[in-house]
Amino acid sequence: MASVPRLALGTLDGATDPWPLLRVLLRGFAARKVHVQTFLSRAAFGGFQELRAWSGATPRHLDSWLMTPTQCRSFFLEGTERADLAIVLGQYSPANSASSGCLSLPPGQPEDSGEKRQADLAGKRSVSKAPSCCLRALPRCSRGAGGNLDALCDWLGLSKLAIFSTRQLTQVVANRCSLPSGLDGLFLTDADPGIPPSQYVVDVGILLGVPLVGIVYHGHPNRLSAVLDRSQCWVDGGLTLWWDFGLFQRILRTSAERPFPQDPTTIWDFRGRLQVAIARDAVFGCYFQESLELLERAGAKIVEFSPLRDERIPPETDVVYLGCGEPREHAARLAENHCLKVSLRDYVRRGGRVYAEGAGAAYLCEWMEVSTGCFISGAGVLPAAGRRLPRFGEPLPVTVTLRSSTWLAESGTAIRGYRNSQWWFEPESVSTGLVKEPGFEYDIIGNAQVVASIVHVDFAAQPALLARFFQRTPVVSPARSTSTLFVR
Numbered sequence: 001m002a003s004v005p006r007l008a009l010g011t012l013d014g015a016t017d018p019w020p021l022l023r024v025l026l027r028g029f030a031a032r033k034v035h036v037q038t039f040l041s042r043a044a045f046g047g048f049q050e051l052r053a054w055s056g057a058t059p060r061h062l063d064s065w066l067m068t069p070t071q072c073r074s075f076f077l078e079g080t081e082r083a084d085l086a087i088v089l090g091q092y093s094p095a096n097s098a099s100s101g102c103l104s105l106p107p108g109q110p111e112d113s114g115e116k117r118q119a120d121l122a123g124k125r126s127v128s129k130a131p132s133c134c135l136r137a138l139p140r141c142s143r144g145a146g147g148n149l150d151a152l153c154d155w156l157g158l159s160k161l162a163i164f165s166t167r168q169l170t171q172v173v174a175n176r177c178s179l180p181s182g183l184d185g186l187f188l189t190d191a192d193p194g195i196p197p198s199q200y201v202v203d204v205g206i207l208l209g210v211p212l213v214g215i216v217y218h219g220h221p222n223r224l225s226a227v228l229d230r231s232q233c234w235v236d237g238g239l240t241l242w243w244d245f246g247l248f249q250r251i252l253r254t255s256a257e258r259p260f261p262q263d264p265t266t267i268w269d270f271r272g273r274l275q276v277a278i279a280r281d282a283v284f285g286c287y288f289q290e291s292l293e294l295l296e297r298a299g300a301k302i303v304e305f306s307p308l309r310d311e312r313i314p315p316e317t318d319v320v321y322l323g324c325g326e327p328r329e330h331a332a333r334l335a336e337n338h339c340l341k342v343s344l345r346d347y348v349r350r351g352g353r354v355y356a357e358g359a360g361a362a363y364l365c366e367w368m369e370v371s372t373g374c375f376i377s378g379a380g381v382l383p384a385a386g387r388r389l390p391r392f393g394e395p396l397p398v399t400v401t402l403r404s405s406t407w408l409a410e411s412g413t414a415i416r417g418y419r420n421s422q423w424w425f426e427p428e429s430v431s432t433g434l435v436k437e438p439g440f441e442y443d444i445i446g447n448a449q450v451v452a453s454i455v456h457v458d459f460a461a462q463p464a465l466l467a468r469f470f471q472r473t474p475v476v477s478p479a480r481s482t483s484t485l486f487v488r
Contacts, residue, residue, distance in 0.1 A: 006260075008161065024234055037057055088149065169203060280306065283359065323357055361445075400443060
């Protein structure tokens with residue numbers, strides 16, 4: 001039995017913005033000392049920093065594309081060991097895949113009432129737009145909050161809650177599509193301040209046949225006092241969440257009582273001990289927590305350093321690991337810390353191993369573009385520039401094949417992960433891309449010792465790559481590798 005309530009919370013299409021609800025919900029729980037562990041259902045970092053700030057806990061990752069059911073259950077149990085509530089974020093597939101995200105009436109709803117009901121709803125309400133000040137701090141890199149939830153709901157026995165925009169209510173009858181099966185409740189966003197919760201409860205019950213758990217209004221209760229009971233509201237800045245907390249508690253109790261599938265315990269031991277130094281500060285902070293924990297469980301010692309503050313990497317380091325992050329606000333300090341850059345280059349000259357992703361990979365280059373057209377000097381480990389894209393979209397799931405052997409994997413190894421659409425490498429002529437597939441050659445660059453990637457790799461989902469951390473693979477000495485090993 002799993003005593004921690006476990007919920008899936010997802011949108012039904014790409015147009016619904018989940019972030020206002022997540023902000024007021026997670027901040028509300030944090031203010032009430034409820035430890036909520038969030039899981040992104042895609043091994044990427046869209047919204048990672050915001051979820052960590054709002055909940056006070058580092059988000060974790062589950063991914064039905066990358067991970068097996070056993071891996072997902074294991075990572076979920078480890079992540080919820082000290083949690084009061086677990087929420088897996090993502091998107092549901094409509095029951096009718098041709099629906100394009102729209103919904104249908106529940107079985108038994110008269111079809112001839114559709115046009116009249118749609119006209120009634122349209123006449124009752126004019127959906128108000130959220131004030132821009134309310135959304136200024138919300139993440140823009142990815143409107144969704146993860147990948148597909150369907151398999152994870154089955155594997156983990158999650159109670160299903162959906163996020164649905166009120167803008168779609170007037171389209172429900174005309175576009176006869178299907179809700180995901182087994183929904184336990186619904187949250188509405190973009191609510192009209194002039195419509196009371198009681199009316200939304202009736203509308204949702206008639207149109208969708210699903211209990212309404214909560215409603216997000218844009219505005220403070222003082223401005224919404226005519227329609228809201230403040231005792232049922234959580235407020236965060238310009239957002240107000242009205243909700244049926246009694247219904248929510250019943251869903252939590254049912255979830256906690258649901259049996260959790262049990263798997264045999266896996267013992268990780270790669271017969272080696274090593275020290276992994278990870279860069280962690282205001283710039284670099286995006287790591288897969290399950291990967292770090294598996295490294296420790298297998299015998300690694302994790303130590304931290306800061307490219308912003310520290311003068312050298314930690315002594316006795318076997319592998320330097322630089323994660324992704326956002327360098328823009330701290331670009332000057334990052335560029336001016338020459339001591340750390342010298343220490344990193346000396347470490348590589350001595351045969352040290354480095355793995356870096358996203359912003360960390362760009363930092364290894366000679367030049368790092370922190371915003372469009374604005375460059376700072378990087379660590380100078382690789383002969384390339386780490387460039388930013390002015391516009392970027394969703395992380396792209398990719399499988400790439402290494403064409404050269406590195407300490408991380410042999411030539412021909414397939415690596416699966418999510419391509420970061422914010423970064424790209426502009427290599428110099430002497431550098432060599434490490435990817436075999438045409439058009440993706442420079443998604444991973446480096447040499448036998450240094451691997452820099454714009455593909456985010458969750459090592460916990462790929463144990464063969466994790467095991468390579470513990471193998472003391474021989475590297476070509478700097479004196480004999482001038483064509484492949486670049487250090488300024």
